[in-house]
Amino acid sequence: MTDRNSVSRRRFLKSAGGAAAAVAIAGCSSQNQDGNTTGGGETTSGSGGNESGGNESTSGEGGSGEVDPDATLQYINSSVTTFDPVASTDEASNHVITNIHQTLTHYPQGTTQTESLLASDYSVSDDGLTYTFTLNDATHHNGDTVTASDVVYSWERLAASSNSRRSSFLLDVLGVEHETTTTNEDGEEVEAYEPGTLAMEATSETELEIQLASQFGSALDMIAYSSFSVIPEGIVGDIEGYDGEMEYNQFATSNPVGCGPYQLEGWEQGTSVDITRFDDYYGGDVENGGVHWQIMEEADAIWTYAMERNADAFGIPTSKYDPSKISVERTDDAGRERGTYGEVRNGATLNYSAVSELVTYYLGFNMAAVEKPVRQAFAHAADRNLIVQEVFKNRGVPAYHLTPPAIYPGGKQGYDSHVEESYPYGAQGSQLDQARQLMEDAGYSQDNRAEVTFTMYEGSSAWGDVASIMRDQLASAHINMNIESAPFATLTQRGRQGNLEVYTLGWGADYPAPDNFLQLLNPPQTITSGDEAPISYLNWTSENGDAAQQATDAWQKVLENKGPSEEAQQARNEAYVTMEEANWEDVGFLNLYHSKGESFWYDEIDYEPPGAMGSSTAMENGITKRSQ
Template identity: 50%
Template sequence: MTTHDKTTRRRFLQAAGGVGASLALAGCTGSESDGESTPAANGSATSEGTETGTSSEGGEAGTLNLINSTLSSLDPISADDTASGAVTTQLFDGLMTYPNGEVPVEAVIAEDYETSEDFTTYTFSLKEGVTFHNGTEVTAADFVYSYERLAASSNSRTAADILQTIGVVHEVDGDENYVPESLAVEAVDDYTVEITIEQPFAPTLQVLSNNQFAAVPEGIVGDVEGYDGEMEYNEFASSNPVGAGPFTFDAWQEGTDVSVSAYDDYHGDVPQLDGVRWQIIEDDNAIYNYAMNENADAFDIPTAKFDRGKLSVDETDDRGRRHGTYGPVRNGKTVNYLGVPTLSVYYIGFNMEAVEKPVRQAVAHALNQQTVVEQVFKRRGVPAYHYMTPGIYPGGAEGYGSHAEESYPYGYNESQLDEARALMEEAGYGPDNPYELEFLIYESTTWEDTGKLLRDQLASAHIEMTITKAPFSALLSRVRKMDVQAYSLGWVVPWAAPDAFVKHLNPAASDPTASGAIESYNQWPTDTEAAQNAIDAWNQISENRAPTDEAEQLRAEAAVEMEEANWADVANLPVYHQIEERFWYDRVSIPPFGIGGMFKQKYNGASFE
């Protein structure tokens, strides 16, 4: 076991801290209760004997105890999964933020901002007196350095977000690689940051609100040109992260727990909590036992333990969030409930160079998304036939449903085993020579049950599927090396628009073993007709990014074309869209989170009753 510890002074604080989180890659996810592709981080727990929510005077403070499924890094440009994001959200602030994970986004370190008439220059005025956890003031130079790290550091997993997604003006070399220190991010003065982008991009402020755009002190690490670093990178990323968020880092014991403390010099609402602690647990039974033993103040209930008959939804608010109660649970108590449709899609991905097209199509014919959602996920999600969620799809939920029902080629709400079998026999497979397919999943009973349903169906189509379980970090390692055939993953997208989903269906950015921007893990060959259609459609989106009605319509049309290209080549097979849920005991008060997800919620809005 490795311990990452930063000695900090415990402080008495006076404002509010929060709960809850979720897990996925920065874009990519996997959580258990709703079948995501990364482990979940949307509850909390502590080890036996940890005291919860006590304070000697001045109202109740204490430590909020949650459960997290994993933690990969404390560096915001490297922590590209939602579980890690649940922690880094507490430690770091950027120019903008998702207030409680909601849209529209709001200024946080920025005090104000303005855009040029052509929507290509953003000028942000910073608050004065905002301090990092090391006591230094946040200035425009810190943002210039932080954004350079995002674009140029070898530790950055999300350089595409600043270079391609927002498209900040920059230079490239002969191999189309970013030229260091060429980013058009300027410190006009100590409290003014100017960002110039290549062309208008409607969701710029939403993307700037994500954790990878957070401020860190200029020169804190030496992983970009011109800086030697005040500390070694591994120290910053694992035991001494320095941000300007509402909580400061305490300690991280790999595979055990991570904890943060309230920052009493925070520039916003100071947390009322003393801190937040996440117990790291992947096993469903262990998660449930922690929650039922009341070691967790807020938590998720694994699907295997979830009884829909105990759920009472009292209200659905104007944002589509479901509020109610659940219980009685095993310990006899009735807990509070919140269910939120989020910006997510969970899918079966294929290494397209390793799995031939008839096999991928046969798997699609065999899969009945409705059955999986009903039988495995107990209706804790929506069957997925597109990457885009029903609320984001052009035409909304009605357009989503009609397009899928009329055009999905592999059976809408049904399994088509005869078609699957015919494809495999035409490809030369049969009872005596079945195709061997490994399905790699993270440690999740729901994905395991999904795999078993699919495995049993595919047996009659001459596909012999084996299910391999791995810790989420190990799964990601294999996927990034393309040492896989098929795997379970998911995306929680970084802004609320169609292009945020379909950028993960761009064949030109689908090879994680290659250099350059990576948006998916497929090695999708670019010489197929469908791949060319997807690339052309993505180019149409990229060339029409302005916040105008005409450009929005062109982006919407191209997004649907990319969905249909994915159907044709079966790069990724959508399974379901998550309804993210939080359960919590009465002793804690937590603001409801929004469509952005729990992992984007800062916890300086929670308190103990």
Template identity: 45%
Template sequence: MDGEDGEDGEDGGDSGPTYADQAQAAWERAVENPLPEDEDLRQEAYVEMEEAVRDDAVLTPLYHGFTELFWYDYVDVPLTGALGKHWQQLNTTTVEGDDTLNLINSTFDELDPIMSTDTASSIVITQIYENLTEFPNGVPEVENQLLEEYEVSEDGTTWTFTLKEDIQFHGGGTVTAQDVKYSWRRTVESANSERATFTLNQPTGLGIDVEMDDEGDPEPDSLAVEVIDDQTLEIQLVGPNPDVLSIIAYSSFAVIPEGYVDDIEGYDGEVSHDEFSTDVANGTGPFELDEFNVDEDVSVVRNDDYWGETASVEAVNWEIIEDDQAAWTYSLEQNADRFEMPTFAYEADAIDAEEDDRGRQVGTYGPAGDLEEEVNYLGVSEISTFYFGFNASNTERAARQAVAYVMNKEQIVQEVFAGRGTPAYSFLPPAIWPTGQDGYESFLEDYPYGLGESDSQGAQTVLEEAGFTSDSPTEMTLTTYESEVFQTAAELIRDLLSGTGLDLSLETSQFSTLQSRGEDGELQMYSLGWIWSWPAVPYGMFQLEPLNTNTSVMPEETNGFYLDWHTNLEEEAE
């Protein structure tokens, strides 16, 4: 386990580069080589970062999110992919004997694409609005949507987009490049936008160039988006970005008619922003907004003039139900045609499924419990990771490794999360592993802490080598947010560490308090998760760049995980 990163090296001694040095060098190599021909180099660099994270144990993944969907046999709905159902347009779904698709959703209070930060609103927005690109049914393979073709300059900083012709908005009028420019201007100029960073920053967004005023706000109409003609626009980036097509599929880049809303300079607007948030919508999607009653229900109706495949159903209705028992009762009564199942009603033995060519579990569920009939079943490992992070400046590496040794992730997922997760051995989910499935399997073969088992002897050995025993232990505190399942997982890990030379104390915290303490560098070990908004490796890995984990300047200058891994860089320690 010590490899090139011995105890002296970790403190900036003469034993060679630390794991943090290796991760920092790999990140810089990936960022400095962004062109398409450099893809293999970037992918290898990201794997090197994963190896450094693993071997230094500054972050121990627990599980990747696993979503299960159930639907009655009278419904025919395409299977969703690893990005989730909120990417799925429902125009190809059919309901035998009914012209309405009935579903359940969580609460949300806006339908403006630049305000959407949750899957609940995205589920509806995807039916109404469209982007230049898309991930059909949430499968992580980008395709053109409103885009006909594109060109990229040799240096990778200028992208030219040509739009499909004769695509109509719900309210009339044809989609033009001016509409795209206006829509993307709103992401950075509107006071209502929640996603300016997705437009302006790299590598966590596009990185479109813009002029800033003295207060750090974008100058009106300075975003580097140029309309060439009605069907063509060009964007200028601050640096090459190989993930442009994936990023512009995100809902904040959806296209609305130029000047439709009154929230950026130069436009009076056809509607006020308050109206646009909940009362009216004007997109190009297969459905049009019918009615939105916040905290009650949402309905959309078929767009009969849709440019693509016209919807089979006349309408889709979502009932807003937050209570698990109420949602389950609603589903059992067949008021919801496709639904999720609360853990209290879930019986893993009732699943009869096989893995398809995308790694999804596809089959049937039931009858079981209160569900008196067999229904269709889909289980998908999603592009998300829930993990335990460690502040490297507040913890011993041996203690971090000991936690990794004792964690039987299969046991935790089965006993604590009722099997509703995929045990994680890397931060990056397998669906977006940089070197593909074979590369991921190779990474697993080299996993040093043991797969599917709790290795208390390994934990005890690594602690003894660092001078810690059951009689003279090191101490560490694990902070979890107020989640019953994560608290239970923490208790299990604490018990597995008993007698190894590491005394683990547990505490809980409100989510916002945990975040504040993390940014202040006050945590030792903590639980959090990361969900990818699009399947681009750097969108997650930027948080593991050691220099970006410096909590002393967070969040103003850094926005990584709360690791303070930069303290292990040789140049920082000298």
């Protein structure tokens, strides 16, 4: 597939992606405001949160007793939906998947620069289109040796399986060369991936080549996302050419064979997940016996569980959080504030870490169900400063863009300048008079009110407070807002089916670049009635948004300029801003806040808290726990 003489070989340590480097300079982190950890895909603020560690345990925050190599780490997680890497879109599932499965590269400790993982070496051709990877000597949990053919099979599933939810990450974002077929559906021509045409080749048992359609400066960052995990060839038969060694449901729920440091021990849906050490892990000794995640959604239950010392590390729900108990003692090399929190109600003083996250929380609108004047009235009514200060206790900053400040074109200064100069709905507080006038111009009145339903993530008292604030403000703008809650899995399922009106979700970075966020605003990928799984639930079309075509064209510009050159970066930056402004115009997402990642843990475990990519991208194999 490539001329070997044109390949320049490098030591495989860190990716050279400009976005990743910029974030590393700015400082980064993980975990949201209601205690739920973040990083990668859809996230909510409202669950108890699991605080995971990583590959090296060097925090040294104290504690006594001997290290117990067989100890089980005790964490809290929210609802897990699947252990199939290509089917997962939520961070709760990714917490577990990251420890069972392996990708070629990863974000160690949830930081923002990729390092090798399953790959031991790589090279890139001079034209930046051909990537050659050499694999580590690794073993799957079923005893099979990991081969390059496994990678080809795993990525083909990502592209072609009916269970895949992230095929666009491979076909469009990473842009592996492939063929498409055109079919007619309801009188429209639709292009779809032609199975078996990925430009990937296993050139030996341990080496494979991947051909991109165009240069992509964040390629190594993208393939660190859990959807690109490697599983044994033929383990399930949901793509052409494979009958499957087990039924799909068995793989996705009870026997997810991977090659990571842990194997699944058991999953009681809605209650707990347990993983145990895999002794043949190629990455070296696993420093603990396994991990137990208790599935919990309610703030009171989470806090009680943590205060009874049933969890070693956890997030503190906002309703239980007291900022006066924070004592920051130092800032580490990754820009994380380090110190203590407490005393808490059981008399303990917790270890503490905080750092800016690559996360945005928003209200999303099904634009086919909520008309534009109502969406714009929401934007006029939103008081982000009030929400961040009073509801989230300053555990974050107001959000006006979908792209977080650290990776916005021009950084935080560029972010702030664009908001000050161009945000059309007022950046200092509610504009209820404008919201009311907008609705009256659209024909609404006190006797003719709009009705919308706001669906939030079950168990989040903080988002319940946000909903109440918005409901009370919108009442004066002739809008009746009904509030309901649903489990995370139900909420996302309803979103994919187009059965939400207004909802709250968040997005944590899969790789640290604006396009990872702004893909959610590419109108064709927001349609819930299509064959492809939507990446967001906006149903944004020219019929319900004047700026839909503008956003579509801007995303195409991003795809056409993915290379590492300054010219391509400038073109992308312009397109990024265009997409943010298109969203401002049509209000598909009403961005509310960017969270600050805060980690809390007892002395009996040692770890470095996760970085900006979040704990769902960090493995637990380096965490030690002492006997008490």
